[in-house]
Amino acid sequence: MTNTLHRFGNAESFNDDYIVFAIPTKVKKDPEAVPKLHKFLELALQFNPVNLGDARHGGAIRPSKHLGPMAHWNRDNKPDFRKVIAGVDSPSTCAAVFDSKESAEKFVKRVKELDLGLSVNVSTSIDGAVDCCEFAELSRHSVGYSCGFEGNTEKIPDSDTAMLSTMCGHGMVSHSLAKKMICFVKENRRTPEQAAAVLARFCSCGIFNPSRAKRILENARQGHQM
Numbered sequence: 001m002t003n004t005l006h007r008f009g010n011a012e013s014f015n016d017d018y019i020v021f022a023i024p025t026k027v028k029k030d031p032e033a034v035p036k037l038h039k040f041l042e043l044a045l046q047f048n049p050v051n052l053g054d055a056r057h058g059g060a061i062r063p064s065k066h067l068g069p070m071a072h073w074n075r076d077n078k079p080d081f082r083k084v085i086a087g088v089d090s091p092s093t094c095a096a097v098f099d100s101k102e103s104a105e106k107f108v109k110r111v112k113e114l115d116l117g118l119s120v121n122v123s124t125s126i127d128g129a130v131d132c133c134e135f136a137e138l139s140r141h142s143v144g145y146s147c148g149f150e151g152n153t154e155k156i157p158d159s160d161t162a163m164l165s166t167m168c169g170h171g172m173v174s175h176s177l178a179k180k181m182i183c184f185v186k187e188n189r190r191t192p193e194q195a196a197a198v199l200a201r202f203c204s205c206g207i208f209n210p211s212r213a214k215r216i217l218e219n220a221r222q223g224h225q226m
Contacts, residue, residue, distance in 0.1 A: 003169025004123035004207055005146040008162040011125040017097075017212045018104035018132070019123040020044070020111070024091045033091040036116045041085045043114065044096035047107040051097035052084040053206020060084050061200040061210065073190065077197035084206065099211035101128060105135035112136045160220045164213055168203040177202070185217045192217035 004019050022040040024033035041052055053059045060079030067075065088094060098104040104122070111120055122129045126143065133140050149156055156162060157175045164178035165171075181195035196213035 002121060002123050002144070005144055006166055006169060007123075007146075008159065008166040011127065013163065013212075014125040014128060015101070016099040016215060017124055017209050018099075018101065018128060019095055019097050019207050019209075020104060020107060021093060021095045021121050021123070022111075022116075022118040023093050023120075024118055026091075030091065032117070034088060036118055037088050037092065037094045038085055039114070039116060040111065040118060041081075041088070041094055041096065043110055044107060045081055046110075047096075047098065047103040048100070049081070049096045049103075050099045050209060050211045051079060051095075051200070051206055052081050053095040053097070053203075054084055054088050055093040055095075055205040056090065057084070057087040058204055059200065059206025059208060061197055061208075063201045072198045072201075073194060077193065079210075093205070095205070095207050097207060097209050099209065101131065104128075105132050108132045108138075109136040112138060160216055163216050164199060167199075167208045167213065168205075169207060170204050172202045172204050173199050173208070174202075182217060182220045185221045192221070 002021060007014070007017070022037060024030065024036060044052060051059050051061070060081050060083070061077065096107065098107065108122060122132050130140060157165070157179065160182055161175050161178045164181070165173045165175050167173065178199065181199055184190040185192055185195050192214040195217050196210040199213055200208040200210050
């Protein structure tokens, strides 16, 4: 089970969204846990991830205590993958996010070949996850589904807002902020890249997909919805 299951959207909307998690043993004194996670993240760099995440310290696009809100529009939005890897100093859940099915498949295959002794799962559409397993010559161990939203669903925000805000499984990207970024992009006040970076900084574990966010924002600007 992973909080990425609650990402909103139909199967097609996850064609550019693949998250591969690695979780070490719960044995606190395992001396190999941190080196294994470093190897996992270093390996991911070979397959062009769009984000790396460490559940304890965040992703490759992070906030800063020393900058105000206006700095969002002038700061460097390039992901700092090395900072994520260097920051893993204790056993944690780590993740690599890809916007390409081919990259995700090749990465999963290499992880299998290295046999690091980590628990690994893939989060995307069911078909996408199955394809990753088949490419790596793995039999699917199990599958988890999110049952979606139930109850008074008319209070749920529009699909574009929901797709953006649910990319943070811990709920750190608010609906209001996502709506604001959509409005900024529609009004040509900010680019999809700028808006996606702002949203990514609020994701506390680094599983936000800036590439998917840019696509959603651009579709919203053009008046298209998934």
